[in-house]
Amino acid sequence: MSSGTTGTSAPAKSQAGKKPTKDSAIDLDVWRAKAQEFESEVAGAIVGQSRVIRLLTIAIFARGHVLLEGDVGVGKTTLLRAVARGLGGAFERVEGTIDLMPADLIYYTYLGEDGRPRVDPGPVLRYGSDLAVFFFNEINRARPQVHSLLLRLMAERSVTAFNREYTFPYLQVFADRNRIEREETFELPAAARDRFFMEINMELPEDREVRRELAFQTRFHDVDSLIETVSPDILDVEVMDQVARSIQNSVTTSEPLERYALDLWQALRDPVSAGIDLEGVDMGRLVQGGASPRGMSYLLRAARVCAWLNGRDMVVPEDLREVFPESMGHRVFLDPIYELRRDEIIRRFFAALFDTVPAP
Numbered sequence: 001m002s003s004g005t006t007g008t009s010a011p012a013k014s015q016a017g018k019k020p021t022k023d024s025a026i027d028l029d030v031w032r033a034k035a036q037e038f039e040s041e042v043a044g045a046i047v048g049q050s051r052v053i054r055l056l057t058i059a060i061f062a063r064g065h066v067l068l069e070g071d072v073g074v075g076k077t078t079l080l081r082a083v084a085r086g087l088g089g090a091f092e093r094v095e096g097t098i099d100l101m102p103a104d105l106i107y108y109t110y111l112g113e114d115g116r117p118r119v120d121p122g123p124v125l126r127y128g129s130d131l132a133v134f135f136f137n138e139i140n141r142a143r144p145q146v147h148s149l150l151l152r153l154m155a156e157r158s159v160t161a162f163n164r165e166y167t168f169p170y171l172q173v174f175a176d177r178n179r180i181e182r183e184e185t186f187e188l189p190a191a192a193r194d195r196f197f198m199e200i201n202m203e204l205p206e207d208r209e210v211r212r213e214l215a216f217q218t219r220f221h222d223v224d225s226l227i228e229t230v231s232p233d234i235l236d237v238e239v240m241d242q243v244a245r246s247i248q249n250s251v252t253t254s255e256p257l258e259r260y261a262l263d264l265w266q267a268l269r270d271p272v273s274a275g276i277d278l279e280g281v282d283m284g285r286l287v288q289g290g291a292s293p294r295g296m297s298y299l300l301r302a303a304r305v306c307a308w309l310n311g312r313d314m315v316v317p318e319d320l321r322e323v324f325p326e327s328m329g330h331r332v333f334l335d336p337i338y339e340l341r342r343d344e345i346i347r348r349f350f351a352a353l354f355d356t357v358p359a360p
Contacts, residue, residue, distance in 0.1 A: 026239075026246040028308065035061060037235045037311060038086050043356040045226050046075060047213060048205030050145075055200050055326055056083055057309065060235070062301045064197020065154050065173040067188075067330075069141070074204050076176040080135055081227050089132025089170060089232030092123040096141035100195045102149040104163045109202040124159060124166075132201045132237040133167045140185045147192045153308065154195045170237045180210045190290075190333060197298055200324075202344075244305075251304040253315045256360035260317055263357045264324075265296055276352045281338065281345060295331040302327050317359040325350055 003307050022135065035057055042053050059066045060083075069074045077246075084091050094105065105124045111120045124134065138143070150173070153159055158167045175196075177188075193199065205211060253261075267274035268291045273281050278286075300315070302323040307315045329346050338345050 007219075012119050026241075026243050028246060028250060031061075032309065032311070033233060034070070037231075041086050041230045042079070042082045043235060045230050046079045047220075048207055048210035049075070049079065049202065052079065052200055053083075054170070055198060055323070058302050058305045058323060059198050060087060060172065061244055061247060061305045061308075062197060062298075063172065063241060065195060065300070066175070066201055066296065067193070067196040067199045068174070068176040069179050069199065070202035071191075071204065072178045073204050076178075076202050077137055077227065079202065080137075080174045080176060080225050081223075082230045084133040084135055084174065085227055085230045085232050087133055087172070087237060088232045089237035090127035090130045091133045092126060092131060092133070093124050093135040093137060096136060096138035096146075098141060098143065100146055103143050105146070105149060106159065124153065127162065129168055130170070132160065132170045132172065134173050135169060136173065138177060139175040140177040140187065142186065144186055144189070147186070147188060151192050151195055162218050170240065172237075193330045194292075194294070196330065198302070198326040200283050200326050207276075247308050248301060248304055251313055251315060252305050253300070253304075254360075257315055257317065258322075260357070260360050261296070261300065261320060262354060264320070265291060267357050269354055270327070271353075272350070274353075274356055276349070276356050278345070278348050278352060282335075284354055285335045286338060286349070288335050289326060289331040290331045292331065295328055299324065299327040321354055 038060075039053050039057050042056075043050060056066060056068075056079075067079060070076055094100070103122075105122050107119050107122045109117055109119050124131070129173065134153070139147075139150075142150075149159065153168070153171070154173050156170045157169065158165055160166075160301070205214070219226060267276060269287060271287060277283060299320065303315045303319040306319040306322050307313070310319075312319075325346070327328070332346065332349075334342060334345065
């Protein structure tokens with residue numbers, strides 16, 4: 001386990017101006033510029049992943065937790081470290097291991113120099129209510145008991161320890177997992193996955209020039225130095241909840257857009273009635289559950305931020321489609337017979353969904 005904080009840079013503070021009070025107005029134009037600066041800084045260290053960076057930015061400004069998955073060595077951990085540095089605030093990181101227990105997140109014990117036992121706060125409690133980013137590396141290596149504690153931390157931003165409740169008002173959880181290794185790993189239960197605002201898949205960049213740069217440019221070989229190139233504390237975590245609420249309250253949805261979202265939802269839950277057909281798939285048994293009201297509310301939260309980042313004050317169908325796979329893919333529960341082909345079937349299912357349900 002490791003921990004650290006970063007100082008607040010003067011440029012970031014000067015752009016933000018005075019910190020907003022609870023009742024003060026949020027200048028969303030200023031914050032859009034800060035979001036663009038954040039994306040630019042992260043993209044300077046993580047090349048060939050512009051869509052992934054945009055989705056992470058959407059999740060940050062929607063105040064949602066993120067699970068990043070992909071093959072081994074594609075840069076998941078590096079990306080999340082860069083994002084945490086740019087986001088700023090108190091940062092903690094935990095490495096998922098098979099022997100990690102829930103108590104290891106709360107405290108650790110040791111013998112002091114006098115030979116007496118000591119108890120110190122663990123990574124979740126070390127910074128108290130100032131904890132802003134909790135990064136769980138290789139989350140699928142941790143046991144289900146650890147997942148249960150993480151579930152409460154994500155859902156309620158609180159944990160109970162030492163006969164009291166600790167709250168974390170600024171907390172955002174990032175986690176990553178690789179999808180290759182299966183030994184000594186524990187799949188996340190559906191309830192835990194549903195607490196993640198987005199599940200984002202990070203692939204190896206297809207552009208040959210980007211691959212050449214990653215392989216031969218030595219600056220990408222020293223990860224610690226690469227992370228240091230990202231300007232720290234671009235965003236003020238203490239007011240991010242206010243910014244997120246302001247975005248949600250300022251970006252509207254039209255009646256036709258709402259009908260379109262409801263039609264997508266219905267077709268997602270009952271593809272047969274919508275006329276969706278996939279070759280080699282029994283559509284009557286494909287979807288076993290999911291796509292809950294919470295999932296739809298998360299989808300609309302993400303779509304509003306997407307519209308705002310693109311300079312609009314109203315959600316359009318393109319915003320829904322832009323964030324749909326990452327917001328809804330892990331919330332559709334398939335029949336077990338199709339789970340081994342999940343990635344391929346979900347891609348085809350969503351493509352047919354968009355082709356079948358008419359947009360306004």
